[in-house]
Structures are given as C-alpha cells and as structure tokens.
Amino acid sequence: MLYVIGIGPGALATMTHEAKEAIEDAEVIVGYKTYTHLVKALTGDKEVVKTGMCKEIERCQAAIDLALTGRKVALISSGDAGVYGMAGLILELVSKQGLDLEVRLIPGMTASIAAASLLGAPLMHDFCHISLSDLLTPWAVIEKRIIAAAQADFVICFYNPRSRGRAEHLARAFELMAPFKCSDTPVGVVKSASRKKQETWITSLGAMDFEPVDMTSLVIVGNASTYVSQGRMITPRGYQV
Incomplete structure (x- = not known):
C-alpha cells in the first residue's frame, strides 16, 4: 500500500x-x-x-x-x-x-486556498495557478500562460514566485500582466501560510515590492473586479448586494 x-x-x-x-x-x-x-x-x-x-x-x-x-x-x-x-x-x-x-x-x-483565507476572499470567481519555476517548464511557455491568464482577466495565484536563482521572474510576470491589468489591481502576498513565520500583506500591481517575496510565498493578483475593503481582498462573484 x-x-x-x-x-x-x-x-x-x-x-x-x-x-x-x-x-x-x-x-x-x-x-x-x-x-x-x-x-x-x-x-x-x-x-x-x-x-x-x-x-x-x-x-x-x-x-x-x-x-x-x-x-x-x-x-x-x-x-x-x-x-x-x-x-x-x-x-x-x-x-x-x-x-x-x-x-x-x-x-x-493547497497553498492558494490557505493564502486566500488569510487575505479575504480573492478567489470567489475564476482563477488559475501558475508556477514561476522554469526547472521543469520552459520560461517561454510560462510567459505565454501569464499573458493568456491576464488577457482573460483571471485572478492569478503565483506559486514558486521568487528565489535566488530566479530573482527576476516575478517582476517579469508583472511586466507581462501590466498591459491587461490596471496598476491599482489588488495583490496579496502570504509567506509561510499557517507556519510559525507567517506574514501577509496587500498591495497593488503598480506598488508591488518584489524583494520580500521568496519561495515560501504565494502571490495572488486580483482581476478587474477585485477590491480591498477593511484590509481584505474581495473578488465579487456577481451577487447583487
């Protein structure tokens, strides 16, 4: 067994x-x-x-x-x-x-579900996972996926966002998304979700600081409807409230 x-x-x-x-x-x-x-x-x-x-x-x-x-x-x-x-x-x-x-x-x-619960409700509508590690997937393929997801206005969860050997991958991902997402699009970051050194913060696409992000982090980029209220990310499902 x-x-x-x-x-x-x-x-x-x-x-x-x-x-x-x-x-x-x-x-x-x-x-x-x-x-x-x-x-x-x-x-x-x-x-x-x-x-x-x-x-x-x-x-x-x-x-x-x-x-x-x-x-x-x-x-x-x-x-x-x-x-x-x-x-x-x-x-x-x-x-x-x-x-x-x-x-x-x-x-x-999954890490995305754990991180989302700490940030609010950013995954209430269609979302996708993209790993920024190119150890097993060619970077050119990853870039295509980032562009396609941004064009389709998915909420995007980035796994393996940044390491010493891939320090610029996350910044490049944000460059690729920029033509399709507004600079004030909410971005949530969770480090070490549910572990002793857990950290969370919310910023925006245009104000993102990449330096604190590492391999223990999960980065969630909102869609065109995502907003921040009382310190929490919310992506509306479409209910009339």
Missing part, C-alpha cells in the same frame, strides 16, 4: 482527518525533509526516509520500492499532492514500470 498524502500548507490544524489517519496507518514515512518535520508530531517512532531538494524521482522511487516489500508507506507533499506535488510522478512511475501496487491519493489544502 502506498499513500500519497497532501499534508496542507503546514499546520496540523489545516490537515484533513483522512491525511492524519493515513500517516498514522503507515509504517514508513517518505518525504522532503522540511515536510517530514512538519508532521513530526504524527510520526512518532516510525521509520522516516528524508530527501533533499531536486530529489523528487529518487524520493518517489524509494517510496514505491518500500511499498513493494509489503509495507504501508506514506509519501507526503505539502499542500495537495496533486497540485505541484508527487501524485502525478508516482502514478507515472507505477504505470511505466507496470507495477501491481495499490496507490491511494489523499487530498490536502
């Missing part, structure tokens, strides 16, 4: 009961070391297999190999395992290797 679990953004309070039960049922926990630390209160004396950054294939293969020995294994991802997580890679490996292995996918709260 291989559980592929979304543990949510960080706090145990935001983890589903199903995820907690799956971790408790598992004999071995496999995950990126930061994520295994987040669920330490649930793992007890279980065997924990930790890997570092950029070891996704090795991590998934280790989880599969352990599960094939007959043990119950939990592979954990932050947020939802099917949103920039390990669910797709696990299913690809199992399929390509022709394995007879039971895989259960356990959903979790």
Whole structure:
C-alpha cells in the first residue's frame, strides 16, 4: 500500500482527518525533509526516509520500492499532492514500470486556498495557478500562460514566485500582466501560510515590492473586479448586494 498524502500548507490544524489517519496507518514515512518535520508530531517512532531538494524521482522511487516489500508507506507533499506535488510522478512511475501496487491519493489544502483565507476572499470567481519555476517548464511557455491568464482577466495565484536563482521572474510576470491589468489591481502576498513565520500583506500591481517575496510565498493578483475593503481582498462573484 502506498499513500500519497497532501499534508496542507503546514499546520496540523489545516490537515484533513483522512491525511492524519493515513500517516498514522503507515509504517514508513517518505518525504522532503522540511515536510517530514512538519508532521513530526504524527510520526512518532516510525521509520522516516528524508530527501533533499531536486530529489523528487529518487524520493518517489524509494517510496514505491518500500511499498513493494509489503509495507504501508506514506509519501507526503505539502499542500495537495496533486497540485505541484508527487501524485502525478508516482502514478507515472507505477504505470511505466507496470507495477501491481495499490496507490491511494489523499487530498490536502493547497497553498492558494490557505493564502486566500488569510487575505479575504480573492478567489470567489475564476482563477488559475501558475508556477514561476522554469526547472521543469520552459520560461517561454510560462510567459505565454501569464499573458493568456491576464488577457482573460483571471485572478492569478503565483506559486514558486521568487528565489535566488530566479530573482527576476516575478517582476517579469508583472511586466507581462501590466498591459491587461490596471496598476491599482489588488495583490496579496502570504509567506509561510499557517507556519510559525507567517506574514501577509496587500498591495497593488503598480506598488508591488518584489524583494520580500521568496519561495515560501504565494502571490495572488486580483482581476478587474477585485477590491480591498477593511484590509481584505474581495473578488465579487456577481451577487447583487
């Protein structure tokens, strides 16, 4: 049995009961070391297999190999395992290797949902997720997606917005959106949602300061209807109030 679990953004309070039960049922926990630390209160004396950054294939293969020995294994991802997580890679490996292995996918709260709840209600109408990491997706493709989403007036949630190696990607994304979104379009930023160092702030497209944003951040850019009231972002659904 291989559980592929979304543990949510960080706090145990935001983890589903199903995820907690799956971790408790598992004999071995496999995950990126930061994520295994987040669920330490649930793992007890279980065997924990930790890997570092950029070891996704090795991590998934280790989880599969352990599960094939007959043990119950939990592979954990932050947020939802099917949103920039390990669910797709696990299913690809199992399929390509022709394995007879039971895989259960356990959903979790995504970073965008957690961040949105802290900012107000910015996702009340159509929205999309775009990762600014070009490690697996060509930057030219990412630029096309940013332009298309801005033209269509989606609320846009930017994952992996800014790192040391990609310090200018977020600024470039804002340049690409500028012809299609007003400079006063509300922008919300949440760092380390539901974790100890959580921070939130609301600014605008034209006043955005990129320097404080890092890889633990989620950036939400509103649509043409989004506004700020009493310190909260609101994107109207269209109800007549």
